[in-house]
Amino acid sequence: METFLPFLASGTGIGAVYALSGVGLVVLYRTTGVLNLAYGALGALAAFVAWTMIEAGQPAPLAISAGIVATAAGSLVYGGLIAPRLAYRDRVVRAVGTLGFALILLGAIGWYWGEAPRRLLLATDKLYLELWSVRLTYTRILALITALVMVAGVALLLRRSRLGLSMRALADDRNVSAVVGIKVGTIEMVAWLISGVFAGICGIFLGDLVRLEAHLLTFLVVPAISAAIAGRLSGLTETAVAGVLIGVGEALLTPIQAIAPYRTAVPFVVALAAVALLPTHRSVESD
Amino acid sequence: MLTSPLPSSGARRYRSLVPIAAGTTFLAAVVIAFANAYWISTFSSVVALALACSGIAVLYGQLGLVSLCQYALLGVGGWVALRVSHGLHASFEICLLAGGLVAAMIGVLWGLPAFRLRGLYLAVVTLMLAGTFQVVISASGFPDGGPGFFGRADAAQRQLMARPRIAEGDRAYLAYAFAVLLLGLILVELHRRSVPGRAWALIRRSETGALAAGVNIAFYKAWAFALSGFLAGIGGGLLAGAVGQLDGRAFTAADSILVFALTVVGGAYDWFGPIIAGLLLRAVPSLLTDFAVNGYIALVIFGVALLHALVTAPVGIAGQLSAVAARFSARLGRAGRRA
Amino acid sequence: MIRMTGLTVQFGGVRPLDDLSAELAEPIVGLIGPNGAGKTTLLNVISGFVMPTAGKLEVDGRSYLALAPTKRVRLGLRRMFQTEQVVEDLTIFDNIVAIIDHVGSDDPVAEVGRAVAYLEIASLDRYGAELNLFERRLVELARTIVGRPKLIVMDEPAAGLTESETATFRHHLLGIPATFGAQVLLVDHDVDLIASTCSETLVLDFGRRLAVGPTRAVLADETVRRAYLGALS
Numbered sequence: 001m002e003t004f005l006p007f008l009a010s011g012t013g014i015g016a017v018y019a020l021s022g023v024g025l026v027v028l029y030r031t032t033g034v035l036n037l038a039y040g041a042l043g044a045l046a047a048f049v050a051w052t053m054i055e056a057g058q059p060a061p062l063a064i065s066a067g068i069v070a071t072a073a074g075s076l077v078y079g080g081l082i083a084p085r086l087a088y089r090d091r092v093v094r095a096v097g098t099l100g101f102a103l104i105l106l107g108a109i110g111w112y113w114g115e116a117p118r119r120l121l122l123a124t125d126k127l128y129l130e131l132w133s134v135r136l137t138y139t140r141i142l143a144l145i146t147a148l149v150m151v152a153g154v155a156l157l158l159r160r161s162r163l164g165l166s167m168r169a170l171a172d173d174r175n176v177s178a179v180v181g182i183k184v185g186t187i188e189m190v191a192w193l194i195s196g197v198f199a200g201i202c203g204i205f206l207g208d209l210v211r212l213e214a215h216l217l218t219f220l221v222v223p224a225i226s227a228a229i230a231g232r233l234s235g236l237t238e239t240a241v242a243g244v245l246i247g248v249g250e251a252l253l254t255p256i257q258a259i260a261p262y263r264t265a266v267p268f269v270v271a272l273a274a275v276a277l278l279p280t281h282r283s284v285e286s287d
Numbered sequence: 288m289l290t291s292p293l294p295s296s297g298a299r300r301y302r303s304l305v306p307i308a309a310g311t312t313f314l315a316a317v318v319i320a321f322a323n324a325y326w327i328s329t330f331s332s333v334v335a336l337a338l339a340c341s342g343i344a345v346l347y348g349q350l351g352l353v354s355l356c357q358y359a360l361l362g363v364g365g366w367v368a369l370r371v372s373h374g375l376h377a378s379f380e381i382c383l384l385a386g387g388l389v390a391a392m393i394g395v396l397w398g399l400p401a402f403r404l405r406g407l408y409l410a411v412v413t414l415m416l417a418g419t420f421q422v423v424i425s426a427s428g429f430p431d432g433g434p435g436f437f438g439r440a441d442a443a444q445r446q447l448m449a450r451p452r453i454a455e456g457d458r459a460y461l462a463y464a465f466a467v468l469l470l471g472l473i474l475v476e477l478h479r480r481s482v483p484g485r486a487w488a489l490i491r492r493s494e495t496g497a498l499a500a501g502v503n504i505a506f507y508k509a510w511a512f513a514l515s516g517f518l519a520g521i522g523g524g525l526l527a528g529a530v531g532q533l534d535g536r537a538f539t540a541a542d543s544i545l546v547f548a549l550t551v552v553g554g555a556y557d558w559f560g561p562i563i564a565g566l567l568l569r570a571v572p573s574l575l576t577d578f579a580v581n582g583y584i585a586l587v588i589f590g591v592a593l594l595h596a597l598v599t600a601p602v603g604i605a606g607q608l609s610a611v612a613a614r615f616s617a618r619l620g621r622a623g624r625r626a
Numbered sequence: 627m628i629r630m631t632g633l634t635v636q637f638g639g640v641r642p643l644d645d646l647s648a649e650l651a652e653p654i655v656g657l658i659g660p661n662g663a664g665k666t667t668l669l670n671v672i673s674g675f676v677m678p679t680a681g682k683l684e685v686d687g688r689s690y691l692a693l694a695p696t697k698r699v700r701l702g703l704r705r706m707f708q709t710e711q712v713v714e715d716l717t718i719f720d721n722i723v724a725i726i727d728h729v730g731s732d733d734p735v736a737e738v739g740r741a742v743a744y745l746e747i748a749s750l751d752r753y754g755a756e757l758n759l760f761e762r763r764l765v766e767l768a769r770t771i772v773g774r775p776k777l778i779v780m781d782e783p784a785a786g787l788t789e790s791e792t793a794t795f796r797h798h799l800l801g802i803p804a805t806f807g808a809q810v811l812l813v814d815h816d817v818d819l820i821a822s823t824c825s826e827t828l829v830l831d832f833g834r835r836l837a838v839g840p841t842r843a844v845l846a847d848e849t850v851r852r853a854y855l856g857a858l859s
Contacts, residue, residue, distance in 0.1 A: 035407060037414075085598045092353050092406040093597060096551075099355075099544055100593035106541070107586030219540060222418055225411055261426035268415040268422075275408050276400035485724040488713045496711040499673055500769070501699030501728035 005134045007251040010209075013140030015247020016147035017205045018267075019240040021220070022227030023151050024198030026239050027158070029228070030171035031191035034083060035095040036075075038102035040221030042196060043203020044214045045105060046071040048113050050204050051120050051212055060122055068200035074105070075196025079189055102218060109214040120207035143205050150198065151240050158236075167191060223247070226271035232278065246270055303480065307472050307558050314562070315465035319458055327457050329573065331529035333565040334464040335361070338471050338522035340550040340561035340568075342515030345475055347547075348555035349487040350511055352406055356394070356413035357519050358542040359420035364390040364520025365527040369430040370438050372448050372527075379451035383467070383524040390520025391513040398512050402505040417540040428535035429527075447531030464525050471518050472558055483510055548593040554605025563604050567592075627651045628672075628777065628811065633681035635667055635833075642667035643678065644833040650811070653803035656824030656841060657813045660854050663830040665813045666708075669779050672811075673705055674698055685777055700729055702776025702808070704769070706783045712762040714755035718747065721754055722768045729773035741768040744805060745798055760791045767798060775808040782814050792819065799823055817855065821845060829854065 021039065029035050036042075050067035054060060078101050086097045124138035158164035166187045169177045178184045206220050223246050231239030246267050253263035318330050339361045346352040364386030372382045397416045401409040430438030432446030440446065454463035478484050486507045489497040497504055527533050549568050554560025572585045596603055602610070628650040635643040642664045657665050670676040671683065674695030683690045690698060704725075713721055719738060726734045742750065745764050757765065763783060770778045784792045800823055802810055814820055820827060820841065827844045829836040831853045837844045844850060 035411075082594060082598070089597075090351070090406070092351070092410055095407060095410060096353060096547075097594060097597050099548065100590045100597065103544070103548065103586050103590030103593065105590075107583045107588075107590060110583035110586065111581045215539070215541065219418065222414065222540075225414075229408070229411060262422055265419045265422045268419040271415045272397070272400065272412060275404065275412050278400075278404060278408070482727045485716065485720055485727055488716050488720075489724055492713045493711055495675065496707060498675070498695045499699065499705040499707070500725050501696050503696050503728075 003255045004252055005132065007254050008248060009131075009134045009136050009140065011248035011251025012244065013136075013143045013247075014206075014209055014251065015244035016140075016144045017202050017209065017243075018220075018223040018227055018247045019243030020147040020150055020198060020205075021202045021224030022231065022239040022243040023154060023236050024195045024202065025221075025224050025228045026231060026233060026236060027154055027167075027198075028191050028195035029233055031167045032079070032083065032170070032188050033091055033094060033174070034098060035091070035225070035228075035233075036098045036195065036199075037095055037221060037225075038078070038098045038105060039195070039199050039224060040203070040218040041102040041105035041109070041214075042071045042074055042199040043206060043220070044109055044217035045074060046200035046203040047120055047207030047212055047217060048109055048214070051118060051207065052113075054121075064204055067204055068197055071200035071203065072193055072196035075192045075199065076189065079192030083188075083192070084185075102221075106214055106218050113214070115213075118212040120204070120212045122208050125208065139205070139208055143209065146201065146205075147240070150201070151236060154194065155236050163187070163190065222271070223250075223267035226267040226274065229271050229278075230274040242270075242274075301480075304473055304476055307476060308469060310559060311465060311469045311472060311562075315462060315469075319462055319465075324457065327461050328529070329569050331457075331461050331464050332526060333562070333569050334461070334468045335522040335526040335529065335565075336546070336568050337562045337565035338468055338525065339519040339546055340553065340564040341471060341475055341558075342518035342522075343547055343550040344555040344561050345478070345511055345518075346515050347550065348560075349479065349484065349491065350508065351491055352508065352511070353410040353547065354394075354398075354413045354512070354515060355410055355540070355547055356397075356416040356420070356543050357515070357546045358538060359417040359540075360390040360394050360516045360519035361523040361526065361546075362420055362424055362533070362538040363393055364523030365533045366424070366429055366523070367520070368524030368527050369448055369533065373430050373432045373438055373446060376449070379449065379524075379528065382448075382528075383521050386524040386527075387517040387520035390523065391516035394516030394519075395509050395513045399509065402508040402512075414540060414543075417543040421539050424535045424538050426535075429533040431532050445532070448527045450528050460529065464529070467521060467525060468562075471521060475514070475518070476558065478514060483507060487511060545589060548589055550603075551601075552589070552592045552596045552603055554603025554607075554609075556602050557605035557609050559608075560603050560605030627684075627686055627809065628655070629682075629684040631682040633668075633671065633678050633683060635664075635671065635676060636679045642833050643671070646681070646830075646833070646835055648828050648835055648838050650809075650826060650828060650838075652809075652824070652826035654799065654810045654812060654824045654826075656820040656827035657811060657830065658815070658817070658820060658827060658854065659830035659836065662832075664833040665830055666781065667833075668830070669705070669781055669811075669813060672698075672777075672779055673703070696728070702729075702774060704771075704775045704778045704808075706763075706766050706770055706778070706780040708781045708785065710759065710762045710766060712754040712757065712765050714753065717751055717753055718742075718757070718765055718768075719750040721765050722772060725769045726773050731773050737772050738768075741772050744771065744801070759786050760788075760794075763787065763795065764798075767795075771802060771806045771808070775806060777811065778802065778808050779811045780813065783812075784814065784816060784819060792816070796823055817845065 025036060025039055046067035049070045050063040053063035053066050082097060086094045122139055124142055127138040129136045129141065158168055166182045169182055170184060170187055174184060203217060206217055210216065223243065226246055227239050227243035230242035250263050250266040253259050253266065322330060339357050343354060343357050346354050367389045368382040368386035371377050371385045398409060398412060401412040427437050428439055431440050432438065432444060433440030450460055451463055454460045486502045489500055489502055490504055490507060494504055545568065549564040550561060553564030553567060571588060572582055575582060575585055600607055631647050633643050633646040657668065659665055667676060671678050674693065722738050722741060723734055726737055731737045745768055747764055747768065784795050787795060796819060799810065802808060812820065812824060824841050826839065827841040828838045829844055829850050836853055837847045837850050845855065
């Protein structure tokens, strides 16, 4: 049991970030119909921008804000310039478009920053809390708290505010929303902005908790997608819980020698299981 | 009062095979005659990739399905081909077929849960397969002559895959590869012109309409997926034979994404689109290196090309070339009639 | 022969079909009613796309509800949708053969020939993309009469056609039961088309049976006029 505790702790931290990622994906998908496969790449951008600024001696809060702004800007650029041109195509094509965006981001980051291994180090890494002989760094605690606050915050926004009402209307039926007078374009941009901010925060946390490497961070969109699918691409709570479980599950396999090299496949297998258990959706009308 | 006769059962449908056979043979002849050693070896990869891309074209062009695991299935095919070759010393053809069949099976089994769901889930599920394969193969590596299930040998005893006896030299092997590619393209075209092709067209038009026509949708999607996996698997075997060995670190999920992206760019609706895709996948990074440009720029170029293809030219480069050729021949036809 | 007993469909708070019972035995039967009356839902239940929450459905003495949609097609069910369904990339021939692929036939080419001769379609080589609406509707009609059909369900098949095209369509429709041995269930808003082709008509309103019986009597019925046709002075 003792061998697993530290991994439970580290898994919860990462799981919280997966949960946050998943929620960011679902909010965007529900409002715009786009499953943003470039989510991880956007996160990588934030992490690299933050790293550069920290290396240049800037204070951490400024660096982190800059990273988030960069990602939010990237998200808005795609959402405002490219997504509208695919707006009337089916959902798969719109998701594939974000794949193109991911390739561009991955290429740009690789070109500018290169492949050298890096660590994104935040001051909170060095401070920790001891709980039942397990070391919880402040970063992990911060990740947990941030995830809780942001998921609760966005849920509140969707349920209680006018903006949230408009976003839920769009999720329900885009065309009817337009007829009723909801400014579809503006609301969608807000969704891209919110999703971009989420992506940036997640990217920075993952750059710190895992590794600052563009390829890896880009594909950490996969656990987020797994969590989102487990939440049927609609439920925020289910997505968040699934994210935490995936992170914990992955981490708990680390001390098991035989399976350890394969533990990064956990999110993939979870997603497959989630899809297998989804009820068959006979779409009688077209997408 | 029919103005055109009812088609007899086979003759007309085979007419479409002629340009495919002619075009592929012509390309093969030109490359084999004029290419230097570097391009001969590059083209062996291009042909293997073209097979994989033709599988993607079946799924996307015929059914609008997105598969993001094609390079992984290529890897599966390569793995099986290597294992059968080193372990059983079977003929090259058997190794290829084994690779194709196993890749087809794994693709169908993995994708099965998603066939009854919206296309988006299939795209996600295949991405998961690509990721799983990446993790597994980088941990276990490809067979290289050793004992046991994984077939791994230590440095001194590593072997290269045995090439077919009639095609041991590089030029001969490339000709062999082109022949396999031609068979693959013919297989696809035969599918398109018969029951599965028509069923796929009905599904593409409307799933509800297809159901009302008696089409078992999950079955035909699985068939397309099996064909696609088979082509990727055979491509993997060809790749293993070309290079002699495969590197477990070179089969990432990103590669599968690129195979899909470039198939869309090359053109998923014409037979030569996958060949263009294979060329782009191999040639662009090589050219960039020649001009001393950072290899990552290739990713940016491919991303932009994909977006461009999606937004403005869904038929891809091959489709645009076909349209130009059609306009040109129409103009010639008009000129001929006037003369 | 279509027999429905207590057919009910419920989605959440909506009840598109409510305890619907009727026995429709005539060769060409009409199904009319205001928008939202449940006509398309009934067609979807017959096709197998919607499972009723209660009730029974029998076609030619066979219980339909236990059968998968594709099985029903193999037993002789055919459908024409409100929106045309011709595949643009296939020729007329391939569009029609695509149905025979799944219902089976001893001689597909002859089967297509028969359908095409009946409908007076001239050229089989043209692609779906080149056809106008009327030609597309004819191709869809051809699809319904191949492969030994038993029950052909049509949802506003003449929508968008001109007067003369509708007249041609009506002419072909009238001959189907005798020539191909199939019963036809026709849903349409064109009351003239219904009156001139259907010997029996079922009227739906709010998912319930409003009237059923010989077409002339049903169309003259007071309740039907009030609900749907408009009262005559």
